[in-house]
Amino acid sequence: MAVTDEAIEKIKEMIVSGSLRPGQRLPREADLAAQLGLSRNSLREAVKALSLIRVLDVRQGDGTYVTSLEPSLLLDALSFVVDVHHDATVLEFFEVRRFLEPRAAALAATRIGEDEVAALRGHLSLVSADSTYEELVANDLEFHRRIAVASGNSVLCSLLESLAGPTMRGRIWRGLTQEGAWERTHSEHHAILDAIADGQPDVARAWAEVHVAGVEQWLRKAL
Incomplete structure (x- = not known):
């Protein structure tokens, strides 16, 4: 050594x-x-x-x-590693996100409070078919961030936040090029939130996995 x-x-x-x-x-x-x-x-x-x-x-x-x-502090180094990777490895980041995001949704379904659910519903109502591209992207990122926070696991939350950069590029690309992508995203957001609000961790996990896997599958074909 x-x-x-x-x-x-x-x-x-x-x-x-x-x-x-x-x-x-x-x-x-x-x-x-x-x-x-x-x-x-x-x-x-x-x-x-x-x-x-x-x-x-x-x-x-x-x-x-x-x-x-604090996990958020210690994971800054991971954020740097993630940020310097290019699109060649973006699918690997989506694979990791597919492992973590459903778990965060399942935990949120067992720990979230009524006020947080109401705030998330209000957040989703801020976007519509008339929303700008920037508003849709910001709403998507914030929705997933709030679910991660609601999971009550600060390490999981920090890991997901560190993955936001490279996976966001793939999500944006899909939104710009695939017809109906934003509408599908918004519908799946509501399905995830409904399962969380109803205290159904297995359903929340399933919807979150479908949600992330849909982008990943499209990206694999696109690349």
Whole structure:
């Protein structure tokens, strides 16, 4: 194992064991290096790497702290990886979305509140056949984001948000080129929401899978 990798592993072990907690300041560099049996240089490289993926926060003149370790923060690195991929891999992102989106809908069906359901119905009513292309895209993204939030699982929510970029391009392409695509999308949104509102996780999951798979299937043919 490379020296820097070893240093990263040792810091990770401290966080996992609870020796270092979210928001806690790390000991002085010299003290921590001695405690972990590392050189100060390898420790410095490990801290730099962990700060890039938002595990540590280096504050100039103040010290180095463990971040909040919130999923949305830690998954920023994943968002970057997703964003730099091009259309050649977009189908793989749709496959992942097809695994995750139905699960989010099923969880939402068991956890969503009446106010959230009402807000989602109001949200869907904001678009119609006369809506602009920008309004339709924004409504679609926000609908799925709210369902992910309603799932009550912050990690799942963050993962789905990180997939929004590349899969959105495929959804837009379909909407612009396939006749009746937006009407079909809107109808499926209502079906997903009805199942969630009725507390039917299996039905919500099925509709969500049909919804995502429809775009994926069209895209496979188009590519």
